[in-house]
Amino acid sequence: xxxxxxxxxxxxxxxxxxxxxxxxxxxxxxxxxxDPIMRQVDGKNPVTIxxxxxxxxxxxxxxxxxxxxxxSQKTTxxxxxxxxxxxxxxxxxYVKRGARLYVEGKIDYGExxxxxxxxxxxxxxxxxxxxxxxxxxxKEKV
Numbered sequence: 001x002x003x004x005x006x007x008x009x010x011x012x013x014x015x016x017x018x019x020x021x022x023x024x025x026x027x028x029x030x031x032x033x034x035d036p037i038m039r040q041v042d043g044k045n046p047v048t049i050x051x052x053x054x055x056x057x058x059x060x061x062x063x064x065x066x067x068x069x070x071x072s073q074k075t076t077x078x079x080x081x082x083x084x085x086x087x088x089x090x091x092x093x094y095v096k097r098g099a100r101l102y103v104e105g106k107i108d109y110g111e112x113x114x115x116x117x118x119x120x121x122x123x124x125x126x127x128x129x130x131x132x133x134x135x136x137x138x139k140e141k142v
Contacts, residue, residue, distance in 0.1 A: 024106040026125050028078055029133075030054040032099045036082075038092045048082040048092040052103060052125075080105075082127045091130055104129040 033051035040046040054076050061069020080103055082088045095101065105127040114120050 026103075026105050026107050028052055028054055028080075028101075028103045028125065030078070030101065030103075032095055032097055032101060033077060035096045036092045038088070045083060045085075046088065048088045050080050050091070050095060052078045052080050052101060054078065078103075079122065079124045080127050081108075081124050082130065084128060087127070087130060091127075094132070095130075099132065100134040102129075102131040102133055103127050 030052045033053050036048045036050040038046050038048050056074045056076070058072055059069045060072050082091045103125065105125045108124045108126050110122050110124065112120055112122060
């Protein structure tokens with residue numbers, strides 16, 4: 001019965017087509033690596049862009065539960081794009097480097113051609129929710 005909430009069967013006249021729901025959801029908690037910039041390309045709606053760092057830490061050595069061993073850390077950088085008008089403007093105006101943020105959105109894989117005419121791939125988080133967790137990284141109000 002629970003499965004029926006997620007799977008919808010079309011009529012037998014269409015065939016055995018089954019439409020399944022899917023999910024593309026990302027949650028990040030980290031610190032802003034650069035002050036946001038706002039871009040507008042080819043008459044499209046503007047977008048606020050910034051980078052967000054997340055850290056993963058673990059203990060290496062003979063016993064990962066004991067106090068011995070070395071602590072290793074990996075930082076992952078995420079490119080965040082904010083398109084929603086109100087959120088885009090607030091993010092651009094008040095976020096700055098070092099701010100601690102919680103970001104929700106979806107992951108987007110795209111391609112572009114750089115200035116040297118080389119085709120590149122880009123992974124971007126399209127944010128639909130940004131929660132400010134620290135005042136230390138906020139820009140001064142004018």
